[in-house]
Amino acid sequence: MAIKKVVLNFPPRLIQEPVTYHLVRDYDLQVNIMRALVRPREKGRMVLELTGSQANMDKAFEYLDQVGVQVDALVQELRYNPDLCVHCTACTAFCPTGALSVDPDSRKIVFDASHCILCESCIPACAYRAIECQF
Amino acid sequence: MTRTIEEINAKIKAGKVVVATAEEVVGLVREKGVKAATQAVDVVTTGTFGPMCSSGVYFNIRQSTPKIKCGGGKVAFNGVPAYAGWAAADLLLGCTAVSEEDPRNAVYPGLFSYGGAHVIQDLVQGKVVKLTASTYGTDCYPRKEYSVELGLQDFASAVMFNPRNCYQLYNVAVNLGKRTIYTYMGVLKPGLGNANFATAGALSPLLKDPTLRTVGIGTRIFIGGTEGYVVWPGTQHVAEPQRLANGLPQSPSATLAVIGDLKQMSPQYLRAASIVGYGTSLAIGIGIPIPVLDEQVMAHAAIGDGEITFPIVDYAEAYPLGRPGGLGRVSMTELLSGHIEVDGKKVATGCLTSRAKAREVAAELKSRIQNGGFTLSRPVAPLPGAELAQGC
Numbered sequence: 001m002a003i004k005k006v007v008l009n010f011p012p013r014l015i016q017e018p019v020t021y022h023l024v025r026d027y028d029l030q031v032n033i034m035r036a037l038v039r040p041r042e043k044g045r046m047v048l049e050l051t052g053s054q055a056n057m058d059k060a061f062e063y064l065d066q067v068g069v070q071v072d073a074l075v076q077e078l079r080y081n082p083d084l085c086v087h088c089t090a091c092t093a094f095c096p097t098g099a100l101s102v103d104p105d106s107r108k109i110v111f112d113a114s115h116c117i118l119c120e121s122c123i124p125a126c127a128y129r130a131i132e133c134q135f
Numbered sequence: 136m137t138r139t140i141e142e143i144n145a146k147i148k149a150g151k152v153v154v155a156t157a158e159e160v161v162g163l164v165r166e167k168g169v170k171a172a173t174q175a176v177d178v179v180t181t182g183t184f185g186p187m188c189s190s191g192v193y194f195n196i197r198q199s200t201p202k203i204k205c206g207g208g209k210v211a212f213n214g215v216p217a218y219a220g221w222a223a224a225d226l227l228l229g230c231t232a233v234s235e236e237d238p239r240n241a242v243y244p245g246l247f248s249y250g251g252a253h254v255i256q257d258l259v260q261g262k263v264v265k266l267t268a269s270t271y272g273t274d275c276y277p278r279k280e281y282s283v284e285l286g287l288q289d290f291a292s293a294v295m296f297n298p299r300n301c302y303q304l305y306n307v308a309v310n311l312g313k314r315t316i317y318t319y320m321g322v323l324k325p326g327l328g329n330a331n332f333a334t335a336g337a338l339s340p341l342l343k344d345p346t347l348r349t350v351g352i353g354t355r356i357f358i359g360g361t362e363g364y365v366v367w368p369g370t371q372h373v374a375e376p377q378r379l380a381n382g383l384p385q386s387p388s389a390t391l392a393v394i395g396d397l398k399q400m401s402p403q404y405l406r407a408a409s410i411v412g413y414g415t416s417l418a419i420g421i422g423i424p425i426p427v428l429d430e431q432v433m434a435h436a437a438i439g440d441g442e443i444t445f446p447i448v449d450y451a452e453a454y455p456l457g458r459p460g461g462l463g464r465v466s467m468t469e470l471l472s473g474h475i476e477v478d479g480k481k482v483a484t485g486c487l488t489s490r491a492k493a494r495e496v497a498a499e500l501k502s503r504i505q506n507g508g509f510t511l512s513r514p515v516a517p518l519p520g521a522e523l524a525q526g527c
Contacts, residue, residue: 107494
């Protein structure tokens, strides 16, 4: 079983296409939509967590490639800048997944991008603008 | 045993002083007892690093030709208004000032991206800022408009002067209301969504000398990376707070007015903060050395996170309307664990003071004292409500 977090970028012509439906029905993937931003006549973006067999996942990516959906890895979407962070820890109470946490010994912030779901709750909590969302 | 500040300074000069941070003495006293720790350690260093809104800088600018009288006119740094109600070339910039064009909270919650704190940060980071002045002309100061780009070293003087820093004890802020609120204690989610606190706990300068026996007017301190001084009690200083059995106050009480040369400060210990929905503020690293003059000083300095407790206050109603809180107290240890219990509910905690940076401050002050670069000063007068220890 493979789990992948990806960002799908839809060109305007594909916004009417039921792409997620095909991922579920044709490739037997579990699709967890974490964020979506779709505006008529503009590019659409969607953050998904996909769960399924590796073979189906590979086929699904082929399908996405064929129809013209650009797939990006999620890692760069939320940027934590340790140079701007003062390690006050105000953000940690806002992070629902523990992607931002405090090391109990050093009392410093640890950011684990693999747990981030791009909810952006941390952004207003940071007075030093150390977290930036690219979505 | 007792010692005096003169004895400690002699040991600093001889390179024989023993210094420990306020966190280190907690374990030392637990292990060896107050008596042995008092004998072993000469100085305890404290530290804190967090937003302190009552902070600012006064500047003296070198005169233009022809001369200009800023006093009575209008001045701004990078568009952020400063105070020009003094003499011709003396200006005051507070860290919470924002430009007239800033939407503030008109677009709620406001972002407060640039304010007085950011001007101060820019200068300390070596950037130039644009000073604009417009005023009336006089026979001795004929110029009416002036605009110039200045770096920190271009000012004749740039002095940080903060009327209220280093609050002794602070509230733990929660929100009992029904909507998210944006406060100086950060973003507070409704229905006890989170709890924010602002203290360095076992490293916090005034918590480690709760009855102010070693800190007074004239105490030399570490501020923003350089030496500064306590010049006066801070505004809103509470001289006679109600105290718990361990000497700690029950609610926010002592404060300090402090001063230091901005030109000597470092960006490592000064950071501009943009508190969403509230305004700009300046996070400052401040450390105060505690001379171990007697066993009582050590006993107080060794108070641990578990023994320091804070009142929980509702910032939706109780705080803005000035009503008493009554949500109980929590210890620093509980706050640091990431969750506290309020009204039977598990509430996630976040801090506004950086314990990691507070450690950096206490460690830096420790090393400066050990290297002979920082000696202790005898306070010239106690703070209101305090009595200085013998040897001060």
